[in-house]
Amino acid sequence: MDHLFLGSIAHSKSLDDLETIENGFLAVKNGKIVGIGDRASLPAEYSSTLPVTTLTSSQFLLPGFVDCHIHAPQYPNIGVGLDLPLLQWLETYTFPLEAAYKDNDFASKVYSAVVRRTISCGTTLASYFASNYKDSSLILAKEAVKQGQRALIGKVCSNASSPDYYIEKTEDSLRDTETFINGVINLKSALVKPIITPRFALSCTSELLTGLGGLATKYDLHIQSHISENCDEIKAVKRMFQKGTYTEVYEDNKLLTHKCIMAHGVHLEDAELKLLKKYDTAIAHCPTSNTKLRSGFCDVRRLLNAGIKVGLGTDVAGGHNVSILLAIHDALNVSLSLNIIKKQNILGTGQIQHPSDDCNKDYQALEYKNALYLATLGGARALALDNVCGNFAVGKEFDALLVDISNKPLDLFDIPLSVAEKSSASHSRLDKMIQKFLYVGDDRNINKVFISGKQVKNHSD
Ligand code: GUN
Numbered sequence: 001m002d003h004l005f006l007g008s009i010a011h012s013k014s015l016d017d018l019e020t021i022e023n024g025f026l027a028v029k030n031g032k033i034v035g036i037g038d039r040a041s042l043p044a045e046y047s048s049t050l051p052v053t054t055l056t057s058s059q060f061l062l063p064g065f066v067d068c069h070i071h072a073p074q075y076p077n078i079g080v081g082l083d084l085p086l087l088q089w090l091e092t093y094t095f096p097l098e099a100a101y102k103d104n105d106f107a108s109k110v111y112s113a114v115v116r117r118t119i120s121c122g123t124t125l126a127s128y129f130a131s132n133y134k135d136s137s138l139i140l141a142k143e144a145v146k147q148g149q150r151a152l153i154g155k156v157c158s159n160a161s162s163p164d165y166y167i168e169k170t171e172d173s174l175r176d177t178e179t180f181i182n183g184v185i186n187l188k189s190a191l192v193k194p195i196i197t198p199r200f201a202l203s204c205t206s207e208l209l210t211g212l213g214g215l216a217t218k219y220d221l222h223i224q225s226h227i228s229e230n231c232d233e234i235k236a237v238k239r240m241f242q243k244g245t246y247t248e249v250y251e252d253n254k255l256l257t258h259k260c261i262m263a264h265g266v267h268l269e270d271a272e273l274k275l276l277k278k279y280d281t282a283i284a285h286c287p288t289s290n291t292k293l294r295s296g297f298c299d300v301r302r303l304l305n306a307g308i309k310v311g312l313g314t315d316v317a318g319g320h321n322v323s324i325l326l327a328i329h330d331a332l333n334v335s336l337s338l339n340i341i342k343k344q345n346i347l348g349t350g351q352i353q354h355p356s357d358d359c360n361k362d363y364q365a366l367e368y369k370n371a372l373y374l375a376t377l378g379g380a381r382a383l384a385l386d387n388v389c390g391n392f393a394v395g396k397e398f399d400a401l402l403v404d405i406s407n408k409p410l411d412l413f414d415i416p417l418s419v420a421e422k423s424s425a426s427h428s429r430l431d432k433m434i435q436k437f438l439y440v441g442d443d444r445n446i447n448k449v450f451i452s453g454k455q456v457k458n459h460s461d
């Protein structure tokens, strides 16, 4: 749990501020960061007392990735069944699979693999949806504790608009949720906590939503659900609850809090952005599933400009990869696509037309530094855990990745440059290494993963 790293280090301080230290040090004691800075300012006490790891020139440290939204039981479906929009996809592929988690042996096998794979891909903090079943949901919590992953785990609640083979009675859902909460609390883990998880407004009555809001208050818990993902879903929610907006349904049931994160928010209205901001409720941006399930393009810049906290989610298995790296790629692609659509009309004539509308002209697509922030500190903020992790600020726990860009799939070349070219280079060597990892790298480039100072991945895993 004690370490002293010497070498290249990078971490986000805010959406636009990525600090890069080329020849730096990072000191960890009892799992917590006690010092970070230029090697020249390394205090002598650290080099004499802490075990030293000297990074090679192709290695650097990054904060661990935060997956703000992942459905662990959907992992066996990853990569299949992406040919339907949300509501039909749920009925056809997802509910039948989740119903299988009544079987604890099946759950153990899948959950052990999900936690292992996500850690291997660099996810040091995940907010998991489990299934309706409290016993197998507790198995997921135990697996995260066993493998040392920081996690929020939710027993899913659904008592409406669901098939008869996968639906709960209101009182059972509330009782099982409370039993599950106490089960997780009794694990006495510093890393793993329960999270209140109504599946989405459409699958819950007001009575259930109110009861779950009450449990969140009683135990001071995090809350997660889905919001405004798909146009048919939004229409159905407004019809079912007779409300002007989707967000008001959650507000009415006391589910909007600063420890609440809602997945998607693709089609939120301006008034809903104001409500989310008022309660400091976050959005988990899941660009991969938003495209694959044809839900829409979420305009993250609009959410950020409205002052809403945003993190990234894989949304497995609506998203088809457990790695946050794909969420980074897709967040950038969606943002660039929106930028192109907003700024230009491509007419098929080889001509580009700029819109007259000034606001669209100034639209700023996300850049890789912004996406890295969303994948780390932004995610930790969205889960209201940025006092604990998300970057390398002194006092936080050491959740980190040791990245090596000399491993496959990357090939490295020393490009011979003239002195003039070198001095005019706009990106530092470390900036380039980070870009290579984010755009081209994968889990093979993550040699080690640390959570709370403990190494939880070896390169061979
Ligand atoms: N809305 C309700 N349930 C789900 C789910 O499992 N995945 C996604 N993407 N959206 C949902």
Ligand code: FE
Binding pocket: 069, 071, 226, 263, 315, 318
């Ligand atoms: Fe989801």
